[in-house]
Amino acid sequence: MSRTRTPVVADWFAGEGKSFRLLGTRCSACTCVFFPREDRFCRNPGCEGGALVEVALSRRGRVWSYTDGRYRPPAPYASDPELPWEPYTLIAVELEAERMVVLGQGAPGVSVRDLEVGMEVEVVPGVLDEDGETTWTTWHWRPVGVSA
Amino acid sequence: MSGEVAVLGAGMHPWGKWGRGFVEYGVVAAREALADAGVDWRDVGSIVGADTVRGGYPGFVAGATFARALGWQGARVASVYAACASGAQAIAAARAQILAGLADVVLVVGADAAPKGFFRPAGGDRPDDPDWLRFRVLGATNPAYFGLYARRRMAVHGDTLEDFAQVKVKNAAAGALNTNARYRKAVTAEEVAASAVVADPLRLLDICATSDGAAALVLSSMEFARRHGAADPVRIRAVSTVTPTYPTTVLDLPDIATDSASAVAPADGTFRASIARAAYEEAGIGPEDVSLAEVYDLSTALELQWYEDLGLCAEGEGAKLLHDGATSAGGRVPVNTSGGLASFGEAVPAQAIAQVCEITWQLRGAAGARQVAGARVGVTANQGLFGHGSSVVAVR
Ligand SMILES: [Zn+2]
Numbered sequence: 001m002s003r004t005r006t007p008v009v010a011d012w013f014a015g016e017g018k019s020f021r022l023l024g025t026r027c028s029a030c031t032c033v034f035f036p037r038e039d040r041f042c043r044n045p046g047c048e049g050g051a052l053v054e055v056a057l058s059r060r061g062r063v064w065s066y067t068d069g070r071y072r073p074p075a076p077y078a079s080d081p082e083l084p085w086e087p088y089t090l091i092a093v094e095l096e097a098e099r100m101v102v103l104g105q106g107a108p109g110v111s112v113r114d115l116e117v118g119m120e121v122e123v124v125p126g127v128l129d130e131d132g133e134t135t136w137t138t139w140h141w142r143p144v145g146v147s148a
Numbered sequence: 149m150s151g152e153v154a155v156l157g158a159g160m161h162p163w164g165k166w167g168r169g170f171v172e173y174g175v176v177a178a179r180e181a182l183a184d185a186g187v188d189w190r191d192v193g194s195i196v197g198a199d200t201v202r203g204g205y206p207g208f209v210a211g212a213t214f215a216r217a218l219g220w221q222g223a224r225v226a227s228v229y230a231a232c233a234s235g236a237q238a239i240a241a242a243r244a245q246i247l248a249g250l251a252d253v254v255l256v257v258g259a260d261a262a263p264k265g266f267f268r269p270a271g272g273d274r275p276d277d278p279d280w281l282r283f284r285v286l287g288a289t290n291p292a293y294f295g296l297y298a299r300r301r302m303a304v305h306g307d308t309l310e311d312f313a314q315v316k317v318k319n320a321a322a323g324a325l326n327t328n329a330r331y332r333k334a335v336t337a338e339e340v341a342a343s344a345v346v347a348d349p350l351r352l353l354d355i356c357a358t359s360d361g362a363a364a365l366v367l368s369s370m371e372f373a374r375r376h377g378a379a380d381p382v383r384i385r386a387v388s389t390v391t392p393t394y395p396t397t398v399l400d401l402p403d404i405a406t407d408s409a410s411a412v413a414p415a416d417g418t419f420r421a422s423i424a425r426a427a428y429e430e431a432g433i434g435p436e437d438v439s440l441a442e443v444y445d446l447s448t449a450l451e452l453q454w455y456e457d458l459g460l461c462a463e464g465e466g467a468k469l470l471h472d473g474a475t476s477a478g479g480r481v482p483v484n485t486s487g488g489l490a491s492f493g494e495a496v497p498a499q500a501i502a503q504v505c506e507i508t509w510q511l512r513g514a515a516g517a518r519q520v521a522g523a524r525v526g527v528t529a530n531q532g533l534f535g536h537g538s539s540v541v542a543v544r
Contacts, residue, residue: 008285009275018374033408036281044412045394064399067295067347073287074268076280090292092399099409101399103296105286112348117303125198128285138285 004134008128011054012036013139014128020125021056022102028053033098036109045096058103060122060144078129078136087111091141093121107142118122120144151430153246154373154381155542156366157185158505163330163361170200170207173362174259175250177498181255185366186376192366193251194224196242198234198258198497199427201270206256206261210497214257215270224251232444233530234258235363235500236538240387242367252483253371258497266290267494268357279402279533291355292525293401294390295347297451302349304464307452311467312338315448316353316490318476321337323487325517328502330359331491340448354448359493363502367536382511384504386430392419419537421458424529427481429541435459438481439523440510442503445488450496455483458539477518485510485518503528504540511538511544 007013008068012023024035027042029050031109034043035057042049072085089106097102106115108125159180161173174197182189195218197210210228218421224245230237233323235258242254262363266289269524274280282288301307322333335353343352370482373381393415400419417425430435443454445474452466461469469475475483486492489499509515524544531537 009281015237022385027411031411035405035408036278041230043394046412057212065296065297065300067292067349069287069289069292069347070345071289072264073283073289074266075271076269076273076412077287078284079287090288090296092296097410099397100395100406102401102405103282103286103288103403115215117300 002132003130005135005137008136008138016125020123021059022123024055024057025052026055033100035102039144048121058095058097060120061095061102063115063117063119063121064094065117066091066106066112068112069111089115091115091121093141104139105143109141110142114143152370152383152385153243154368154370154378154383155504155508156187156253156368156373156376156378156381157183158508159182159184159364160502160505160525162328163359163495166183166360168261168360170259170261170362170401171213171217173261173360174214174364175255177259177362177364178214178218178255178257181366183366187366189218189254190221192223192253192255194226194245194254196226196228196238196240196256197323198238198256198501199227200231200260200459200497203231204272204452210257231532232496233532233535233536233538234497234499235502236387236530236540237389237536239365239384239501239504239540240389240538243384245389246369248369248483249500253366253368255364255366256501257362258501260495260497262358262493262495264358278404282402282404289347290401291347291350293399294355294398294447294450295350296451298350298447301349301449301452305467307467309341310337311452311470312354314449314470315445315451316340318405319469319484319488319490319535322477322485322518323491326487326491326506329487329491330357330493331487344450350447350449352456352498356489357493358448361502362490362497363498365501365504373419380544382508382542382544384540386427388423388427388430388539390422390537391535392423400473418457419535420453420531423531423537423539424458424527427527427541430472431541431543433525433541437525438527439525440481440485440507440520441483441526442486442488442506443486443526444499445490448490449527451483451488456528458527463543468542482520485515485520500530500538503530504542505535507542511542
């Protein structure tokens, strides 16, 4: 059975392969960047507000910190209680151009032993979970130079 | 000082997993605080409840829920929700009423019967709720954020797992002396190291549990305290309830990203540091005046962070301050003499009130085996979700 590939959140990321990017917004008045995207109002207290325009975030960044989840998280995280829990990594990544830190899951197979603060990582498309009809897609961080 | 209010009474329901409702715990704590103050409930002009989040209304209207349980007597009422900072903001609301002359005596109550395991968002699909999103998209629990902070400290300041474990050893030793604490057993560094990893690098014994519990305070105007025969009560001199300054650059619960600092330069210092700074400024004191502190040790690593954010030591010196013994019993500035959340666990709306209870008993010289000799100034610190954080300064 073929499932529809659907982003877990609409308009937070787009593209395939090397052109995959996280999508934020930029205020046309003060140039502040927002991720997750802010489409309603600029949150800079010194800005009277401008149009918020979609912008692709940097593809690469450096690890600010990282951890993992050794216990099954509660709902609404989707996981099959029948299957043994497989820990995933969480990586907080500092984007130099945007001067912001963005959290994401590590790509499958990346464990905390593979990570170091300051290491370069890149954003790659990933799968969060699947149900009957839908493959829910997401973003993953993966150390640069690792292709697994 | 004209901005002060008196702490006439403090009370708690012991913390644990008791299997009863939060109202019962709150009423026990409230009655204890009223008895401690020597104030009849019918003479209380206002009640402020720190909310617990429940399906159904009573938890969301905690002030009236406790008032009904104690017996309706017509008092002014308020209910306050600010996640982990709920208790401190309930104190802030009570203090503001007293200083504005709206009430002479105010009862503040926080109580919870916590669910088992990880805190989780309420049910239903809410894709515009950041707290729902971090679970749905990332599976990021509260301990995951504590793990990120801990790993960051290891990388930036050279903290070690042994440093973190020593925080637990210290707080467990304090909690063993406190009859209100849930865990009353000494813990060794070896036991911390042998406990299961929850969120790398933190282990089960690095992270606080969820608990049932309650705490209450009776606050009054200084004039009422004098008339009531309390010539030299513990006084609350400051309650800070500041929000962050844009752009916030430290990844914070429950956010998926920080603000961008590309267009606006960040202010000096972090949000957490600004919470304490505002309290010190309002109280007209500095960190050098502090006799003891109660801080939110949601994780062992986070306690070290608070030492720095409260100005008890320079940035990056938290582990050194701990190893020097400054924050232990008998040290220069003991921290979490109550045993902290490490020994109590989290009962969200109660814990910031419980911190002020401990400071009150310490400043009265009534803390028994945990007493800090000659305590004159106590400070508390907590942080809730979504830009809530509070600090209370009490003096004697
Ligand atoms: Zn703007």
